[in-house]
Amino acid sequence: MKNLLAFGPLVAVVLFSSAIHAQEKRPEFAEMYNKRHAKQKPVVGDTLDEVGLFDAAGKKFSTKNLKGKHTVLVFGCLT
Amino acid sequence: MRNVSGLETVYRDYQNKDVNFYYVYSNVQHPEINNYVAPHNIKEKLMHIAEFKRLSKSKMPWLADTMTQDLKKALRAAPNGEYVFDKNGKLIRKRFWSDPNTLRKDLEELIGKVDKITRVEDLPTRFKVEPRKIASGVVKPVKMPGGMIALVVEPQPDGKKTPYYVKLRAEMTNAILPRPKGGKYRPGSGKLFLGFYLDPIYKVHWNNKMRPIVVQIKQDGNVKLQKYQLTGPKVKEAADVDPRQFLLEIDTLEKTDFKKPLEITVAYAACDDAETFCLPVKQKYLVKFQRNRFGGTRPGVFMPKMFAKVWEFDKNKDGIITKDELPEGRVSLYIGHIDKNNDDKLDSQEIKEFLQMFNNGRGFDSDKNFGGR
Incomplete structure (x- = not known):
């Protein structure tokens, strides 16, 4: 019991400082989603599979056509 | 969609610097916004893309994903995800939400800075839907309970190539759907939502002087429905564009065969805003007792x-x-x-x-x- 009383303040300080640390480190909401998403396959470093799509005119388009340049793909829709 | 103008500035600054830019249209993430719901075929996806380009004045090109969302599946892409690939097709950046400011920093690092940065105020892009002259907000939407999820809806083409002027969205109480991967199934009572939405891309409306929408439901999978025939409301206004929504009681049983979908037949009159046609249309759908992963959230x-x-x-x-x-x-x-x-x-x-x-x-x-x- 004596030991507990002796270490009590130390434990409290550790808990308090880790709470502050956790608060400082708390990621932004978007960052949290990004981190979770980053762990899902495909991860950075993986190569894009060949997938068939359509261009805006309705012609067939393959992702293999994207090679040779940097490519930015952004998913979206009318809403 | 978020950040259209911000992304457009990055596109305009880097499009001629050996960078491909594409929006990818996979699925409608928030059906009902501005009355848009999921396209039923590729032709309609392309129409949605054209509508987006027209309304946003964005020049960034689009790709349409397949109806089975193959690219979205391959990338396990987020609804507004952003992915950067190098010249060999290797993924070098991925983000759950598109972020034009961070993308610009990425491209500055990968390609180099541009001499003059395009600003949002330099652009004409501002996504704005044109107001319709037809009445809206005259038919009260149904009060949806919680715990509903989108079901897989499969339009059944009739060979006549009649456009889907009206589109079906179906939802059901998640708790009474079969559990995926062998989880324990508990039969019970829940709700089935059937919403019929006029697609704004066709500029059609309900002509309320004609017979209202009629929906017939057939099933042989041993589910009990509150009704098997539904009729749309009588509306005072001569015409309107509000969705026709129905919420039914549904009971599932131990012997329910979830592999047998509901067969929905819908009959309505599609009348265009320019008053050049008013067509009777009959269309069929299969509604599967299966969560639609790409159904989005209303x-x-x-x-x-x-x-x-x-x-x-x-x-x-x-x-x-x-x-x-x-x-x-x-x-x-x-x-x-x-x-x-x-x-x-x-x-x-x-x-x-x-x-x-x-x-x-x-x-x-x-x-x-x-x-x-």
Whole structure:
């Protein structure tokens, strides 16, 4: 019991400082989603599979056509 | 979609610097916003893309994903995900939400800085839906219970190539659907939602002087439905564009065969706004007892709670909501949808335009006038 009383303040300080640390480190909401998403396959470093799509005119388009340049793909829709 | 103008500035600055830029249209993430619902075929996806380009004045090119969302599946892409690949097709950046400012930094690092940065105010892009002259907000939406999920809907083409002027969205109580991967199934009572939406791309309306929409439901999988024939409401206005929604009781049993879908036949008259045609249309759908992973979420499910009291975020009451005033969490993520000039501030015009996207253009001020959803 004596030991507990002796270490009590130390434990409290550790808990308090880790709470502050956790608060400082708390990621932004978007960052949290990004981190979770980053762990899902495909991860950075993986190569894009060949997938068939359509261009805006309705012609067939393959992702293999994207090679040779940097490519930015952004998913979206009318809403 | 978020950040259209911000992304357009990056596109304009880097399009001629050995970078491919594409939007990818996979699925409609928030059906009902501005009355848009999921396209039923590739032709309609392409029409949605054309509509987006017209309304946003964005020049960035689009690709249409297949109807089975093959690219979305391959990338396990987020609804507004952003992915950067190098010249060999290797993934070098991925983000759950598109972020034009971070993308610009990426490209500055990968390609180099541009001499003159395009600013949002230099662009004509400002996504704005044109108001329809036909009445809206005259048919009360159904009050949706919680715990509903989108079901897989398969249109059954009739060979006549009649457009899907009216589109079906189906939802059901998740708790009484079969559990995936062998989980224990518990039969019970729940709700089935069938919503029929006029697709704005066809510029058609309901002619309320004609017979209202009639829906027939057939099933042989041993589910019990409250009704097997549904008729749309009688509406005073001569014409309107409000969805026709039905909410039914549904009971599933131990012997229910979930592999047997519901067969839905819908009959309606499609009348175009220019008054050049008024066609009787009959179309069929299969509704599967299966969660539609790409069904998106109706904004009515989460938007009213987040934005009904949007002005309460304006802590200093100056009529402008800054990014710092928004609480951390989902609300702050939607700033990209609202902040059309990308200045990290929401002014009353931006908020007004955002809120008007909901509830058939009526917007919402509270849960109450949004049908309590």
